Amino acid sequence: MLKKVAIIGAGAAGMSCAATLAKHPEFAVTLIDIDSHTGGQATSIPLDQSTHGASSLNDGVQGGSQIFRHTFQFFRRYGYEPQPVKLQVAFGKGRNFWTNVFPNALVDQHSAEIKKLLRVLTCVKYLMPILGIMPVKTILRLFRFSADFSNQMVLQLLALFLGTGNQTPNVSSVLLERLFNDPQMKLWEYDPDTLLPNLPLMYTFPNLNNFYRDLAAGLRVKGVDIRLNCNVTIVERGKKGVVLQLQDHEEGQSTGQPSTETFDDLVICCPADESKNLLGQNATWREKYVLGGVKFFNDLTITHSDSNYFRQIFESVYDPKLCAKPTTQERKNQIAFAEQEPRSQKDGWLGFRPMYYMHSYVSDSTKIEMGFNCSNYQHQFREELGENKPPLPQDQHVLQTIFLNDQEKDLWTWDAIDPSKIISYVIDPFLAI
Ligand SMILES: Cc1cc2nc3c(=O)[nH]c(=O)nc-3n(C[C@H](O)[C@H](O)[C@H](O)COP(=O)(O)OP(=O)(O)OC[C@H]3O[C@@H](n4cnc5c(N)ncnc54)[C@H](O)[C@@H]3O)c2cc1C
Secondary structure, three states, X not given: OOEEEEXXXXXXXXXXXXXXXXXXXXXXXXXXOOOOOOEOOOOEEEOOHHHHOOOEEEOOOXXXXXXXXXXXXXXXXXXXXXXXXXXXXXXXXXXXXXXXXXXXXXXXXXXXXXXXXXXXXXXXXXXXXXXXXOEHHHHHHHOOOOHHHHHHHHHHHHHHHHOOHHHHHHOEHHXXXXXXXXXXXXXXXXXXXXXXXXXXXXXXXOOHHHHHHXXXXXXXXXXXXXXXXXXXXXXEEEOXXXXXXXXXXXXXXXXXXXXXXXXXXXXXXXXXXXXXXXXXXXXXXXXXXXXXOOXXXXXXXXXXXXXXXXXXXXXXXXXXXXXXXXXXXXXXXXXXHHHOOOEEEOOEEEOOOOOEEEEEOOOOOOOEEEEEEHXXXXXXXXXXXXXXXXXXXXXXXXXXXXEOOHXXXXXXXXXXXXXXXXXXXXXXXXXEO
């Protein structure tokens, strides 16, 4: 007999769950989402090609590393290919600046602590039950790492790895250890000299609106019933199955009367706080404990082309004053790479073209602001330019600034972004542990 399964949420998790269940003929799958599109937070927006040099941008999820094998398989099944890019980061400004592109003073200054952190991660691995559950901030303090090294380097890098924003100090140290040591999780090798290796390989994603549209069409062919603009308002679980209350929903408004429908089983693929709300009083203590352990704060992502704003808070342009001494041939090569006139390559850029930016606020160095130069990062911009071409002028670049945690709005410098250069803005829930 067919088993009726409802999946709530048609983001990456719900779509992947539906694709897996659709392979088994014993399931009749219904995928439900309140939004009018599939893909959830993974969205794309159109761009003015004549100004920005590409017709679209993935404005939330942009890329991943080679560990995203499962995601890449899905892309390829629908004719899309993730594109390699050699990652360049630029963290901090002035004396707090560091990068993985050329040797710099901050990395040299913390060279002993970088080596020590590798030893500490080995301790965390072997004393996992005790040290692993401690927050990263406790481990950094316990092993007497300097505040500068902790805030300017470790926490910023981990925030980039995990997307945990200002809550990164509270992440369990087991995650820090796994991210560097676990072959299934690690994004890059730990570099005992520089922490982050020189130009490691990342991948940028295809147009995610198109990919999720095609994946949805493929699932419909396989018999998945996809219901968009449909809000699940109540979940009731009983002996005869799961009863969902469904409410049609359009442009933020409920439309028509709610209806109920019974399913044999349910998979909730929504953020933890929303899942807990959906289960309400019916949640078991275990569900309440696990789902309640994750909190989300709202962050504001502004997509813009205000390169002056970027220049004021980040080191977005190569400056020889930022370089440390070229004491080895490897360092000389890195400096020679960084100082050349930028040229597009299939897998990134020749010259200093940072993609990921981060800085901590002067008034509170434990809090960060994130930035992306999407024109340097996402492959469609380089494809449109062609290979070995100079970049577009800075003020045509598509940039993103992410202000974290709206409870700390007093730190945000959003009013310094020229409003005439704003392309779009989105308020997203950002994960906290
Ligand atoms: C700014 C930002 C940048 C990011 N960048 C990257 C990146 O570069 N690379 C990367 O790998 N990851 C990135 N992430 C993380 C990535 O977005 C998430 O891990 C992923 O999209 C989560 O997918 P999901 O399916 O779990 O949830 P979601 O995408 O949130 O999907 C949940 C779905 O559930 C629906 N829903 C919720 N409640 C209901 C309800 N009651 N009824 C019906 N439907 C409901 C929602 O509408 C939504 O479509 C980023 C996240 C953010 C916020």
